[in-house]
Amino acid sequence: MGALFSVAEIRQAEQAAAAQLAPGTLMQRAGQVAARIAIDLLGETPAPPVLVLAGPGNNGGDALEVAANLAQAGVDVTVVHLACVGDPSAETAHALAKARASTAEFTDALPAGGPWALVVDGLFGIGLARPVQGEARAMIEAVNALDCPVLALDVPSGLDADSGAVIGPDGVAVRATHTVTFIGNKPGLHTFGGRDYAGEVLVARLGIAEDMLPGASVHLNEPHLFDLAFVARLHDSHKGSFGDVAVVGGARGMAGAPILAAKAALFSGAGRVYVASIDHGPAYDNAQPELMFRDAANHNFDGSTIVAGPGMGDSATAIRVLARALDGDSPLVLDADALNLIAASPDLQSRLSARHASSILTPHPLEAARLLGVTAGVIQGDRLEAAREIAARFDAYVVLKGSGTIIAMPDGEAAINPTGNPGLASAGTGDVLAGLCGSLMAQGWPARDAALAAVWMHGEAADRLVAQGAGPIGLTAGELPEAIRAVLNRMVAERPKRAGQPQS
Ligand SMILES: NC(=O)C1=CN([C@@H]2O[C@H](COP(=O)(O)OP(=O)(O)OC[C@H]3O[C@@H](n4cnc5c(N)ncnc54)[C@H](OP(=O)(O)O)[C@@H]3O)[C@@H](O)[C@H]2O)[C@@H](O)CC1
Numbered sequence: 079m080g081a082l083f084s085v086a087e088i089r090q091a092e093q094a095a096a097a098q099l100a101p102g103t104l105m106q107r108a109g110q111v112a113a114r115i116a117i118d119l120l121g122e123t124p125a126p127p128v129l130v131l132a133g134p135g136n137n138g139g140d141a142l143e144v145a146a147n148l149a150q151a152g153v154d155v156t157v158v159h160l161a162c163v164g165d166p167s168a169e170t171a172h173a174l175a176k177a178r179a180s181t182a183e184f185t186d187a188l189p190a191g192g193p194w195a196l197v198v199d200g201l202f203g204i205g206l207a208r209p210v211q212g213e214a215r216a217m218i219e220a221v222n223a224l225d226c227p228v229l230a231l232d233v234p235s236g237l238d239a240d241s242g243a244v245i246g247p248d249g250v251a252v253r254a255t256h257t258v259t260f261i262g263n264k265p266g267l268h269t270f271g272g273r274d275y276a277g278e279v280l281v282a283r284l285g286i287a288e289d290m291l292p293g294a295s296v297h298l299n300e301p302h303l304f305d306l307a308f309v310a311r312l313h314d315s316h317k318g319s320f321g322d323v324a325v326v327g328g329a330r331g332m333a334g335a336p337i338l339a340a341k342a343a344l345f346s347g348a349g350r351v352y353v354a355s356i357d358h359g360p361a362y363d364n365a366q367p368e369l370m371f372r373d374a375a376n377h378n379f380d381g382s383t384i385v386a387g388p389g390m391g392d393s394a395t396a397i398r399v400l401a402r403a404l405d406g407d408s409p410l411v412l413d414a415d416a417l418n419l420i421a422a423s424p425d426l427q428s429r430l431s432a433r434h435a436s437s438i439l440t441p442h443p444l445e446a447a448r449l450l451g452v453t454a455g456v457i458q459g460d461r462l463e464a465a466r467e468i469a470a471r472f473d474a475y476v477v478l479k480g481s482g483t484i485i486a487m488p489d490g491e492a493a494i495n496p497t498g499n500p501g502l503a504s505a506g507t508g509d510v511l512a513g514l515c516g517s518l519m520a521q522g523w524p525a526r527d528a529a530l531a532a533v534w535m536h537g538e539a540a541d542r543l544v545a546q547g548a549g550p551i552g553l554t555a556g557e558l559p560e561a562i563r564a565v566l567n568r569m570v571a572e573r574p575k576r577a578g579q580p581q582s
Pocket residue numbers: 092096104105108133134135136137138140162163201202203204205206207208209210211214231232233260
């Protein structure tokens with residue numbers, strides 16, 4: 079469930095399965111299932127014609143199978159086929175003959191006509207190895223200017239199925255409304271550009287048994303991954319039962335960031351929440367009088383889960399307090415300035431690597447780039463790999479934020495988050511996420527489950543706010559904690575009643 083496979087893994091499974099099947103079977107199955115999806119998308123109204131774009135390789139072969147199937151079902155189909163330089167594969171040649179023999183109409187260039195009821199994108203799949211140029215590029219640009227549904231076969235043409243990056247430099251990719259992806263789901267459809275280019279993703283296994291695929295180390299982040307950590311509260315409990323969170327931050331002029339993190343901790347159930355200010359913070363917060371304010375330099379963090387970084391600055395005090403937090407035994411969430419300070423200091427890095435207690439790091443791509451000494455472009459070019467590398471380097475749980483947030487574990491396991499929306503692209507939402515991670519750990523959640531659940535619920539809360547009309551435009555970080563509270567309570571209520579300690 080929710081497994082994601084690399085292109086190399088898919089290729090291996092494809093070869094193993096093809097060896098046991100009559101030639102062309104997988105392509106024919108791909109064509110049949112995609113044609114059925116296309117017919118569903120067309121609906122029942124007498125539809126205008128469908129445009130099928132078939133590239134030079136086997137992705138084009140799939141498209142030709144779709145064209146033949148649609149034509150056979152009585153759909154009016156126009157095909158543009160980019161012939162390959164050498165000979166096509168036997169199965170593609172067979173699909174071409176079949177489509178040619180059908181009622182599908184072939185043209186050499188993209189017809190100016192339309193409107194199209196649907197475009198089927200079978201230009202390139204997982205075999206694309208260089209930026210799309212020339213005629214194919216012009217076709218992709220033309221398709222992206224249309225406003226009809228676009229069904230991509232396997233992968234939107236131009237997108238890297240491993241990373242979600244448009245294959246570049248200066249590449250283009252099809253913006254599909256739907257993608258039917260073959261054999262197994264792929265990480266690049268869900269992170270970075272993936273969510274924008276792939277649209278709704280449907281997986282067609284093509285009859286390949288699960289045991290032909292390797293055990294996946296990457297999954298979509300879904301609640302079943304962290305289900306056991308939800309526990310109902312016992313009546314006989316008190317504030318000490320649900321842990322203390324201390325948010326360290328709030329250098330001069332940045333007092334709001336730790337308050338957002340602290341508010342998230344409070345609204346997600348931490349028993350007591352402190353704001354430990356770096357630079358003589360406020361005495362109390364009028365809007366949130368439950369929060370307790372302390373001076374970070376003199377605060378005793380023993381027994382608290384620490385969330386360090388929001389608005390922390392880079393003063394000598396910030397560095398001293400961070401070093402103390404790293405050396406201690408408290409579970410730790412490291413965000414924002416805490417990550418920047420660590421990136422700039424080999425000493426803090428070795429303190430982080432040497433920790434025995436759990437650490438969750440929540441970098442956005444630029445903070446991740448500083449941690450690895452590369453550019454944000456390099457991080458985005460392979461988000462999965464970057465998150466895993468940081469996790470391995472610091473023996474920590476890593477949340478690499480952005481569309482399709484990656485959660486990477488120190489053992490190499492990783493997840494890609496499907497919830498959330500661009501309403502989260504505003505200042506302060508990351509502080510809320512850090513506070514939520516800390517709150518779950520303070521309540522006894524293992525770091526792995528805390529990271530997975532916090533990211534999922536943070537995104538789900540934003541999705542619900544958007545459904546209520548509170549975004550994506552103008553969604554504010556301060557609205558998230560209440561929405562997160564609703565998500566969390568619903569999730570606990572919906573699950574079998576289990577009281578006591580969260581389990582991994
Ligand atoms: N094999 C199977 O059993 C099954 C495979 N399946 C399907 O096959 C797909 C993979 O097919 P694939 O390996 O043929 O690669 P594909 O994605 O069509 O692209 C390669 C072609 O594009 C060309 N090309 C590359 N870059 C280019 C550029 N910039 N501009 C122009 N041309 C460029 C490249 O040319 P070359 O580099 O060789 O010169 C080659 O001709 C997979 O995604 C799935 O849909 C399913 O049917 C299930 C069963």
